[in-house]
Amino acid sequence: MNTIKTFLQILLMASIMVPWNVPALDRLDYTGTLSNSSFGPNYPESLVVKGLLQITRGQLQQALNTVDELISIAPNFKLAYLIRGDLLMAKSQQLEGFGNTPQNNSPSVEDFKAEARMRIERYLESHAPQGIPEPLWQIDPTQKYVIVVDADKSRLYLYQNIGGKPTYVADYYVTIGRNGSEKSSEGDKRTPLGVYTASSKLTSKLPDFYGSAAYPLSYPNEWDRQQGKKGHGIWLHGTPSNTYSRPPRASDGCVVISNPDLETLGPILQQGGTPFIIVSQLKWVTQAAPEQPQLQKALDQWRQDWQAQDTDRYLSHYSDRFFSQTSDINGWSREKRRIQSDKKPVSIVLSNISMIRYPNSQIPMAVVSFDQEFKSEFLDSRMRKRQYWIYEGQRWKILYEGAA
Incomplete structure (x- = not known):
């Protein structure tokens, strides 16, 4: 039982900012709905975290059952298969680390570690962000929704405008550019930081690589062009049909989200003109900026x-x-x-x-x-x-x- 914990220790202790200790774990209820989940107990991300927490509690069979449930819901969730492989191998040999199977190469395992870490970090936080994203000073009363992306945490936050106040609705795991954020040139594989709008869904048929839909963002904006920033074709789009989600940093600059999550956002995005703010080191505030x-x-x-x-x-x-x-x-x-x-x-x-x-x-x-x-x-x-x-x-x- 202790050996199966090794991959979580390697995953979290070496790089996670929140200590992997009992008080932190106690903030989540792995026996039912995750206490800080906005998605419900059967949402794939909830099941990933639930399974990992069951492993830390030594409940290996329960964890295997949870991962099998996850795979039945999202059969293209590659991270789930890696965890399942570790659980099965734990029955026959000692494990030295996360993804410790001969067929796994180091770069892909590191990608899975990063994805798992991002998802767990989100669930070690409170039920919903406390306050509102700091950039949202005032919302146009005719604008029903606004989207804020935290590039550092690979997280997309959806807010609804209720009575002039941005009100949290949900948040989703996303992928950004493989070289991080702050795009400045064509082909730099970075995601831009700034204030943009998401236009309505592209109607032309796209390759499977872009998933179920694509919504172009207004990069470069006026300020980007004034600074001499180059590049184009920055979209919010889905994932290939054989992939539930991609690593935190894997795109050529686009913001990538799972197809089911993108379809949930579809009715909001289809109207076009949705404010889309991409931020590094996002801060939350409880009162208006002076x-x-x-x-x-x-x-x-x-x-x-x-x-x-x-x-x-x-x-x-x-x-x-x-x-x-x-x-x-x-x-x-x-x-x-x-x-x-x-x-x-x-x-x-x-x-x-x-x-x-x-x-x-x-x-x-x-x-x-x-x-x-x-x-x-x-x-x-x-x-x-x-x-x-x-x-x-x-x-x-x-x-x-x-x-x-």
Whole structure:
């Protein structure tokens, strides 16, 4: 019995951040539903953790039964077969480590270790994340859902917008780029960090490699392009039909999720335009960031100065580093001074405002989106606009502005 624990000790003690000890294990109820699972007792991930915990308690036959149940539900779950192989071998010989069978090569076993570790770490945490992801400053009231990916923990979090408050729904194991995150160039096999949107499902038939569906992400965004970042074709997609899940770092840059989980997300994603934030070192907060009301005030003052046609005050809201699709701050200023020279009365109303702190930025930055209604003597227009605001010189200023 002690020898079968060896692979868990190697798996967890050497690299896991949470100590593998009895108090930690006691936070999970392996006899029934895992106490912190949002998926229920028969969800494949729940069964993986349940089986591993049964092994640590010396319940080898129960663990084998659990793994067999898992395989019956997800017959393409390769990690389950590795655990099953170890359990069967334990009956006839000493085990020295995880995946200790002659046919297993070291790289694939390391991948299985990493996947098991990521899944166990999630279940050593509380039932649901305490607080909300720090980048979610304000959600557009018309936006029903938002997705946040923690690249470090290979985890996708789904939040529902209830009364303007992001409310946790569920989270899922995902795969990111084999070289990690912070994509910057074509072919670097990294997943980008930033604020994106997921478009609706691709309708063209794709190779089996991409699983049951694929949803393109809006990489590169305006800020990515301004920084000279390259690459394209970053999707949220599924797994091949013979694979339930892939290792934590195995994609060419896409975010990869199991087909059953992707199908669960399908009705949400199919509408298109779902905010999709990818973060490194994701933090959780229980109260609003102090910068958010400052940004809200700056946004409203920008609107007032524009409506008042006070061109100098209006332009003072723009950074010297400002850029748009077609201009820099000099060209933007010339055009605005020309347009506002006659001081004709205008009405400007902003609604459905979203504010998302830009993740992992070297300077404080937020992406602000809103519906803009502009009326003047000669023009009546409505549009969805997106701005990037940065904090410089002790105040928020606009770095980018354009149609969303």
